Amino acid sequence: MIEIFKKIWRFAGEEQKNIKKSVAVGFLNAVFHMLQIGAIFLTIQALVSKTVDKKIIWYILILMVISIAGKIATNYFSQLQQTHAGYFMAANKRVYIGNKMKLIPMGFFNQSSLGNITGICTTVLSDVEMTAPMVMVLTLSGFITTVVFTAYMLVFDWRMGLIAVVGIVLFCIVTSSMEKKSRNTAPKRQKAQAELVEKVLETIQGMSIVKSFNLTRIDDKKIDRAIESSKNTNLAMEKLLTPYNIMQESILRIFSVIMMAAALLFYFDGTMELTYALMFIVISFIIFEQIESAGHGVAILRVCGSSIEQANQMDDTPVMDEKGKEQMPETHDIILEHVDFSYEQRQILKDVSVSMKDKTMTAIIGPSGSGKTTICSLIARFWDVDGGKICIGKTDIREYTLESLMSQISMVFQNVYLFQDTIENNIRFGNPKATRKEVIAAAEKACCHEFIMQLPQNYDTVIGENGFALSGGEKQRISIARAILKNAPIIIFDEATANVDPENEDRLQRAFEQLTRDKTVIMIAHRLKTVRHADQILVVDDGRIVQKGKHDELIKEEGIYKRFVSERKEAASWGVV
Numbered sequence: 001m002i003e004i005f006k007k008i009w010r011f012a013g014e015e016q017k018n019i020k021k022s023v024a025v026g027f028l029n030a031v032f033h034m035l036q037i038g039a040i041f042l043t044i045q046a047l048v049s050k051t052v053d054k055k056i057i058w059y060i061l062i063l064m065v066i067s068i069a070g071k072i073a074t075n076y077f078s079q080l081q082q083t084h085a086g087y088f089m090a091a092n093k094r095v096y097i098g099n100k101m102k103l104i105p106m107g108f109f110n111q112s113s114l115g116n117i118t119g120i121c122t123t124v125l126s127d128v129e130m131t132a133p134m135v136m137v138l139t140l141s142g143f144i145t146t147v148v149f150t151a152y153m154l155v156f157d158w159r160m161g162l163i164a165v166v167g168i169v170l171f172c173i174v175t176s177s178m179e180k181k182s183r184n185t186a187p188k189r190q191k192a193q194a195e196l197v198e199k200v201l202e203t204i205q206g207m208s209i210v211k212s213f214n215l216t217r218i219d220d221k222k223i224d225r226a227i228e229s230s231k232n233t234n235l236a237m238e239k240l241l242t243p244y245n246i247m248q249e250s251i252l253r254i255f256s257v258i259m260m261a262a263a264l265l266f267y268f269d270g271t272m273e274l275t276y277a278l279m280f281i282v283i284s285f286i287i288f289e290q291i292e293s294a295g296h297g298v299a300i301l302r303v304c305g306s307s308i309e310q311a312n313q314m315d316d317t318p319v320m321d322e323k324g325k326e327q328m329p330e331t332h333d334i335i336l337e338h339v340d341f342s343y344e345q346r347q348i349l350k351d352v353s354v355s356m357k358d359k360t361m362t363a364i365i366g367p368s369g370s371g372k373t374t375i376c377s378l379i380a381r382f383w384d385v386d387g388g389k390i391c392i393g394k395t396d397i398r399e400y401t402l403e404s405l406m407s408q409i410s411m412v413f414q415n416v417y418l419f420q421d422t423i424e425n426n427i428r429f430g431n432p433k434a435t436r437k438e439v440i441a442a443a444e445k446a447c448c449h450e451f452i453m454q455l456p457q458n459y460d461t462v463i464g465e466n467g468f469a470l471s472g473g474e475k476q477r478i479s480i481a482r483a484i485l486k487n488a489p490i491i492i493f494d495e496a497t498a499n500v501d502p503e504n505e506d507r508l509q510r511a512f513e514q515l516t517r518d519k520t521v522i523m524i525a526h527r528l529k530t531v532r533h534a535d536q537i538l539v540v541d542d543g544r545i546v547q548k549g550k551h552d553e554l555i556k557e558e559g560i561y562k563r564f565v566s567e568r569k570e571a572a573s574w575g576v577v
């Protein structure tokens, strides 16, 4: 139990001060509650002595008013600090995860980690924000208050104090074994919850495939199983805790009755005054209130602990930025020296060495799966190379911070991701400081101003709202506008493989020319037209560079490039390319 408290405490970070305040105020709340005992004692004393002194009535009234007002005020402040601590500790973790994700290698982001991260940022951290400070405050202030008041009782009448101590010790034994029992169930509940999020995400992301291949029922089964497992683990948790909750409650009720009976017994055998006996009878109903609340806190302590454990998993994920310095190269030559790279066990690039000069265009061609995208991803440091090195302007890319490296590179992919935001903000993503005028200028250069002006709210149209979407070509031009606005010296461009209609192709070509003027360009090329004008063509096959040179040189050699050109020419004669 202590180890979970420590975990919550460490997780709270800067919010520890609010939890401390809340525990202290929670203790004060109990003190105000106990003031009622003083008032009850005075009332009983007045009734027993049968003398009604006006002063006593005032004392009683004042005590009651202080007790009620103090309870309301302390309750309010304790809740406020708890809520603040809960929301802020979860929010700080979400921000930390968001920042850390930028520094994690792309290989980490697979379907399962996506479900896990989504689960952590939503349900797991929600659990933490709702329960962690509440559990700490309930349990700590509950136990501290009980200890103080039991000590107080021991001083008043050691026999009554002893009965309370026995009741509390039995309660603690049951509570501790309940906490131990939930040790295995709580992580299972978390795992089932994460799997449920993962399956829902997977189904939503693959919905078009599920529908087109009529896999609805198969996919339903996967989600059904995840829901079933989440339901079962939740039920198991409840089933496990319920008998302990009943035991906890029974112990406290039985000891209340024992205390009452003992007070009567001590009165009748003449060892306790009537006033004290009556007071202890009243106390027997309220002495265990605080420890009962603490017991409720312990019941959810383990769930809270395993939520924190799961959220902390992100801390152990290795980052790529450790040695990076904030720096800018003088030139933007890109050099790959003996680069080897594997996705996990499977080697993809083998001893790749190539130099791309500043402000020139390099076209990469090669069969599907040969490693073209992988070369580009390594230059942008989505992954780290296994052997060799990649330099930009003579400096190894591992010596830049990821931020300074990414400020040198713009990437335009085939599958453009647009955020559910206005067109203007989607373009501004390239340079968050850009003015509206600059956004429009970039859109004009990228040949998208015209179609944006025909949209319902022009630049303020929200993508994804009211069924509004863009075509593939339009999306790619928006992403070119983004890159124009970013104005990075290196451009990595993945040419569209899909057939683009001639009008769109012409616009894309013009946008591309605007983007790449005076830049170092790496282009994954599929069309003859683009390849022909490249300063250097790299032919990749099975993870190696098998041909290198200009169009006029390569066309004379037997090999993949010659085949690529003749296939394109043939397709063109058929009207395909």
Ligand SMILES: Nc1ncnc2c1ncn2[C@@H]1O[C@H](COP(=O)(O)OP(=O)(O)OP(=O)(O)O)[C@@H](O)[C@H]1O
Pocket: 107, 343, 348, 366, 367, 368, 369, 370, 371, 372, 373, 374, 375
């Ligand atoms: N994230 C990944 N994890 C594991 N393997 C991958 C990953 N990405 C690509 N691969 C594998 O690496 C190989 C090279 O892929 P890459 O995308 O670099 O090829 P490509 O030449 O760009 O192909 P294409 O022209 O079809 O886009 C392929 O066999 C692919 O299956």
